[in-house]
Amino acid sequence: MAEDLEKTIKKVILDTRVEREHLLEILWSVQRSERKIDHNAIKLISKLTGISTLDIEATASFYHFFTEEHAGDITIHLNDSGTSYLAGATEVENAFKRELGIKFGEVTQDQRFGLFFTSCIGMCDQEPAALINDVVFTNLTDSKIASIISQLKSGIAIEKIIGEGEGNNALELIKSEISNNIRNSGEVFFNDKYVKGEALKNALTKSGDEIIAEVKSSGLRGRGGAGFSAGLKWEFCKKNIGDHYVIANIDEGEPGTFKDRILLTQYPQQIFEGMTIAALAIGAERGIIYLRAEYKYLKNYLENCLEEMRKANLLGEKIQSSSFNFDISIKIGAGAYICGEESALIESAEGKRGEPRNRPPFPVEKGFLGNPTVVNNPETFAAVTSIFREGADWFAALGTKESTGTKLFSISGDCERPGVYEFQFGITVEEVLKEVGAKNTFAIQIGGPSGKLISQKFFSRKICFEDLPTGGALTIFDNHRDLLKMVKLYMDFFVEESCGFCIPCRAGNVLLQKTLTKILDKKGTKQDIELLQECSSVMKIASRCGLGLSSSNPVTSSFENFPEIYDNLLSKESFVSTFDMSQAVAESCKYVNRENTFNQEGSHE
Amino acid sequence: MANKPIVATASLAGCFGCHMSLLDIDERILDLIQLVEFDKSPITDIKNFERKCDIGIIEGGCCNSENVENLKLFRKNCNILVSLGECAIMGGLPAMRNGIPIQECLEEAYLNGVTVDVGDEPIIPNDEELPMILDRVYPCHEVVKIDYHIPGCAPNADLIWDFLTTLVTGKDLELKYETLKYD
Ligand SMILES: Cc1cc2nc3c(=O)[nH]c(=O)nc-3n(C[C@H](O)[C@H](O)[C@H](O)COP(=O)(O)O)c2cc1C
Numbered sequence: 001m002a003e004d005l006e007k008t009i010k011k012v013i014l015d016t017r018v019e020r021e022h023l024l025e026i027l028w029s030v031q032r033s034e035r036k037i038d039h040n041a042i043k044l045i046s047k048l049t050g051i052s053t054l055d056i057e058a059t060a061s062f063y064h065f066f067t068e069e070h071a072g073d074i075t076i077h078l079n080d081s082g083t084s085y086l087a088g089a090t091e092v093e094n095a096f097k098r099e100l101g102i103k104f105g106e107v108t109q110d111q112r113f114g115l116f117f118t119s120c121i122g123m124c125d126q127e128p129a130a131l132i133n134d135v136v137f138t139n140l141t142d143s144k145i146a147s148i149i150s151q152l153k154s155g156i157a158i159e160k161i162i163g164e165g166e167g168n169n170a171l172e173l174i175k176s177e178i179s180n181n182i183r184n185s186g187e188v189f190f191n192d193k194y195v196k197g198e199a200l201k202n203a204l205t206k207s208g209d210e211i212i213a214e215v216k217s218s219g220l221r222g223r224g225g226a227g228f229s230a231g232l233k234w235e236f237c238k239k240n241i242g243d244h245y246v247i248a249n250i251d252e253g254e255p256g257t258f259k260d261r262i263l264l265t266q267y268p269q270q271i272f273e274g275m276t277i278a279a280l281a282i283g284a285e286r287g288i289i290y291l292r293a294e295y296k297y298l299k300n301y302l303e304n305c306l307e308e309m310r311k312a313n314l315l316g317e318k319i320q321s322s323s324f325n326f327d328i329s330i331k332i333g334a335g336a337y338i339c340g341e342e343s344a345l346i347e348s349a350e351g352k353r354g355e356p357r358n359r360p361p362f363p364v365e366k367g368f369l370g371n372p373t374v375v376n377n378p379e380t381f382a383a384v385t386s387i388f389r390e391g392a393d394w395f396a397a398l399g400t401k402e403s404t405g406t407k408l409f410s411i412s413g414d415c416e417r418p419g420v421y422e423f424q425f426g427i428t429v430e431e432v433l434k435e436v437g438a439k440n441t442f443a444i445q446i447g448g449p450s451g452k453l454i455s456q457k458f459f460s461r462k463i464c465f466e467d468l469p470t471g472g473a474l475t476i477f478d479n480h481r482d483l484l485k486m487v488k489l490y491m492d493f494f495v496e497e498s499c500g501f502c503i504p505c506r507a508g509n510v511l512l513q514k515t516l517t518k519i520l521d522k523k524g525t526k527q528d529i530e531l532l533q534e535c536s537s538v539m540k541i542a543s544r545c546g547l548g549l550s551s552s553n554p555v556t557s558s559f560e561n562f563p564e565i566y567d568n569l570l571s572k573e574s575f576v577s578t579f580d581m582s583q584a585v586a587e588s589c590k591y592v593n594r595e596n597t598f599n600q601e602g603s604h605e
Numbered sequence: 606m607a608n609k610p611i612v613a614t615a616s617l618a619g620c621f622g623c624h625m626s627l628l629d630i631d632e633r634i635l636d637l638i639q640l641v642e643f644d645k646s647p648i649t650d651i652k653n654f655e656r657k658c659d660i661g662i663i664e665g666g667c668c669n670s671e672n673v674e675n676l677k678l679f680r681k682n683c684n685i686l687v688s689l690g691e692c693a694i695m696g697g698l699p700a701m702r703n704g705i706p707i708q709e710c711l712e713e714a715y716l717n718g719v720t721v722d723v724g725d726e727p728i729i730p731n732d733e734e735l736p737m738i739l740d741r742v743y744p745c746h747e748v749v750k751i752d753y754h755i756p757g758c759a760p761n762a763d764l765i766w767d768f769l770t771t772l773v774t775g776k777d778l779e780l781k782y783e784t785l786k787y788d
């Protein structure tokens with residue numbers, strides 16, 4: 001066993017050279033073959049790589065797909081995010097428990113199956129969804145689970161029991177049962193105007209500064225949420241000295257967001273070409289795709305696309321017979337939402353814990369391995385490709401003055417046609433609702449949990465950076481949904497995903513979560529509302545990175561726009577105790593074998 | 606004399622450090638008893654509530670069922686209830702066991718710990734007179750309504766003095782920087 005493990009690790013090391021940045025790959029190889037990363041494995045990795053055991057342990061323990069205990073030969077990760085709950089995850093949860101006879105967080109006695117929850121896996125338009133050993137299962141129902149588990153128990157391979165996917169998902173290299181659900185066509189992305197290499201050839205006729213000037217004049221702003229000018233970012237990066245890098249941020253972990261998955265499945269060449277143009281502009285020779293582990297099913301397909309681009313001399317050495325060299329490699333995450341934050345992403349790409357860095361210095365100054373680095377969302381890169389095909393003026397004429405071009409929207413929740421849409425910036429919320437077939441809409445979570453919960457009074461507003469900004473995720477709730485429960489689910493997400501480095505975020509999210517639970521249990525008072533507000537405002541000032549700075553948004557925006565969902569549940573008393581004596585002594589009574597005669601209040605029954 | 610506010614105090618899951626700090630107001634205790642009258646308290650050794658009190662001061666959080674009963678008794682018999690010090694406010698040092706299963710805690714304390722006398726046959730105490738240990742240590746305000754929290758470990762004697770005198774005289778309390786900063 002130990003020899004096998006040594007061989008497995010050595011193979012990764014040989015494939016990749018022993019450098020720190022490959023630690024995650026090594027850890028993945030161990031997790032995949034041993035189903036766990038225990039102390040023995042860590043000692044072995046340390047011996048073979050020279051990285052200290054403590055360092056390896058600290059890194060492995062950061063990512064939730066790496067486990068110290070055996071995670072089952074078949075590891076099931078059910079998405080427990082808000083949209084999954086909207087689609088009936090509770091029924092699915094029970095079906096898994098029933099079929100396997102274990103609870104979530106447990107492994108069957110024979111270690112064949114492990115059952116776990118995971119945060120959003122980017123399938124919000126086809127929930128409930130789960131990952132079973134990296135294979136995605138969508139639209140789960142009670143009977144579908146019964147059938148999946150009985151087939152797995154009888155030894156049928158996981159890959160053999162999935163249904164047919166749509167579009168490129170059906171390709172041999174992907175072979176997933178996922179649907180793209182592209183619902184319209186658009187000027188920039190959803191059309192067949194792309195001709196491989198056309199944009200890059202155009203860019204190759206220009207200098208770096210000219211390329212940057214063109215991106216700037218297109219008005220293109222980053223599509224990952226914050227909307228920073230892409231051209232400016234490239235200009236800053238180019239000015240700094242070092243080996244420049246280009247990174248595509250495909251961590252897409254914000255619950256409700258899945259548009260990058262569609263770009264990756266149907267239009268990966270446009271992302272890669274945009275990255276190549278960025279590299280040409282800033283003088284980079286190396287590009288990295290940071291792909292979230294949940295999208296690992298796309299890896300072989302993407303590798304193949306890269307290979308085809310190399311064959312067409314669109315990547316590699318002396319691209320299109322110029323003196324420009326550039327190539328792209330893929331790095332896989334291991335389950336951590338915070339790795340979408342660009343400096344945490346860089347740490348993770350370097351093979352470390354994905355903790356955000358102090359900024360400044362920004363990645364454009366000191367990014368990957370301390371070098372000037374451009375990190376952009378894949379949609380930003382794909383938009384660049386269209387700009388160098390159709391022209392900056394053409395792009396700038398789309399959308400609004402401050403938010404040019406079109407935007408991809410991830411639409412989920414209560415509507416007839418969930419999926420991905422391309423709209424020009426400036427579209428109103430109302431227009432979007434009409435397009436997607438949403439009826440009786442009561443509220444929308446715009447921009448994912450770190451965005452805002454908006455009410456009907458926002459529906460006439462325009463979606464663009466000068467009015468209602470968003471990374472493009474809209475989760476729609478109609479009037480029969482329990483909004484406060486959704487807010488609580490969002491806080492569950494942040495409690496799980498906070499990296500824990502700084503106290504306002506580590507403790508603040510837990511406080512918000514616990515207080516919301518108290519209010520949902522009808523035990524909240526006016527003071528609890530004050531606590532929610534005070535705690536949120538401290539987090540918005542004192543957190544170290546964007547996660548903690550925005551994670552109280554579901555609470556503050558729901559309070560602002562839907563005060564009644566709180567008021568209706570508040571107790572009139574000035575204090576309601578949450579303490580339950582009978583529950584609090586249950587464990588010790590059981591252990592010393594004494595009868596538990598306490599009731600909830602603490603008197604004896 | 607009859608109109609002096611009546612004060613009761615208790616130490617739950619604490620180390621008596623807060624009570625020691627109360628005594629640290631030194632000779633001002635003589636001034637204090639001009640202002641208030643002490644009733645049920647380890648200081649007076651009065652064991653039971655015989656009358657309603659104005660101010661109850663609680664040191665320590667709740668780690669067992671008796672602490673909870675005591676705290677509820679104080680809430681019932683005191684008009685104003687005060688959490689004094691870190692353990693009452695947050696659980697303090699005793700709360701370091703939170704997150705460790707009860708069985709592990711009891712076995713470490715009574716069976717496997719280095720201070721367990723190996724000569725005897727060690728047992729987990731389970732006399733029916735003994736209270737039950739709670740699943741975790743609770744801060745007082747999770748169990749009953751607490752009106753004031755006095756921070757510190759232990760709270761500085763001057764802070765306790767200022768708090769009690771302003772409370773009794775009805776003035777505003779100014780929390781000085783030194784009384785809140787510990788390093
Ligand atoms: C907690 C957190 C998570 C993030 N997740 C993502 C993500 O999944 N994808 C993304 O492109 N940007 C994400 N971002 C924003 C990135 O830090 C960065 O701004 C972005 O990748 C820059 O690309 P753009 O300018 O093209 O938008 C996240 C930020 C924070 C604070």
Ligand code: SF4
Nearest residue numbers: 499501502505545548
């Ligand atoms: S704000 Fe949250 S995620 Fe960001 S550094 Fe602090 S603890 Fe980590």
